[in-house]
Amino acid sequence: MTRPVRVRFAPSPTGSLHIGGARTAIYNWAFARRSGGTFILRIDDTDAERSTQENTGVILRSLRWLGLDWDEGPEIGGAYGPYFQAERAGLYHEALESLRASGHAYPCFCSAEELAAKREAARSRGGFSGYDRTCRALSAQEAADRIDAGAPHVWRIKVPVGRDDITFDDAIRGEIIFPADAMDDFVLARTDGSPTYNFATVVDDWKMEITHVIRGDDHLSNTPRQIVVFEALGAEVPRFAHLSMIWGADGKKLSKRHGATSVEAYRDGGILPEALLNYLALLGWSLDGETTIVSARTLTENFSMERISKNPAIFDLEKLEWMNGVYIREMSPRQLAERMMPWLAEAGLTAADDFQTRETWYLELAPLVSERVKRMTEIAPAVGFLFADEVTAEASAAAKAYADETAVSALAAASDALSGLDVWSTESVEAALRAVPESLGIKPKVLFQAVRVAVTGSLVSPPLFESLALLGREASVARLQAALALANG
């Protein structure tokens, strides 16, 4: 009863890692780490049609990017492999063989059409609409004869007659009871001999000695079926924990129309892995109801299934973005500078290794953007003016900033003041610029906005004096001159 904790995340490589799958993986991982257990990654690729190696690669990369590491699975192996279902066919055959031998499985020769007709009839009658067990009544001899004659057939589980209700204590939902008489003799192996999902997972969870199955809510109704198989196999039934779904803003299942649903889409959208991990962890789990910023470490040290909520959660992009901003602001200038380089390079502003050649410059730049961006993708547009040869202000911005006559003359004065500076620093630039409106008797803001547009090309930018300091005297003065030329016709 006190087996060492072994949990697994078993995605189907039929697409990239979905946000809901990521959360399931996070909970499994956190639970394993918290309890000193083993986190296993298994690839459920029985669906050969839709499964691809490429998707498997994407899923592994996404998990790693999130900071999750597995103890057994693809790329690292383990004592319970293989970790791809496609490579475990032999195990499923063996398991089916043993069920056959012990009388827990029987062949069914009913055709798809027959089954569909029966189902429909049963449903219109009301009540139970599962398989009517026609073939279960066949004698062993007759069944064997028909198999020998080459009759196509599937193998079904023989749900024990007169069995008690199937109950289990879900770690999240508590006691769950399914009436045994509503249990279907579902299919274990298809006509082609391949195992169905409900059979393959049970065999795998059994063979891999999984102790806790933490998975999506959509499997809750599959659980009694799987329990029947565990029991028929003589295997210990693991503890189950069913997570509710993640929904889109409209309360419908999260799908493409709600925007990005894959982990890599958020990565590409400038979301930090620690922020996504934090957000997803809290979407259905709480540390204490108060804390919102939870590190991976805090998560693995405090995770508990008792604090997982039962109700479905709506994915709130705004909160994720806020959280991402928090993580950006928490970074030291050096961390931010290093991590923003790929994004600057991606935007074509500079080479990623430029950080090495101008470290100080980037260390001064980082704090300027840290508190005004929510996503890493917003950095390049915000600082692009520092990398451009020249800027052209948007017409509306120019119109607004240079509308005032005094602004233009102040611009000229500012240009003079700056070009005559001995020392070029944030402090000296600020002192020089503040002196101008004072002597001209105009509002500082009028000048500052005019300078901002002239130098950055926009009415909105990082702090002005710091920006000029980083831009350098030559470029700053040149931009002011260009703006003057423009404003004067």
Added chain:
RNA sequence: GGCCCGUUCGUCUAGCGGUUAGGACACCGCCCUCUCAAGGCGGAGAUCACGGGUUCGAAUCCCGUACGGGCUACCA
């Protein structure tokens, strides 16, 4: 149709018989301020889906109802 699950501010949640129902995002106002942010302070926002019980007392326990979701496949 049958079976199962869910329901606390717009959203994520705290709460596990006695609270002015707490926090976070978003929203509004004020302060700070060279723009935008960030930050600080404050505000508004939940008759705890509804109806019955149990109890001195219920968001918390029980039963119904409604609404939403899942399963009911030789998908996973």
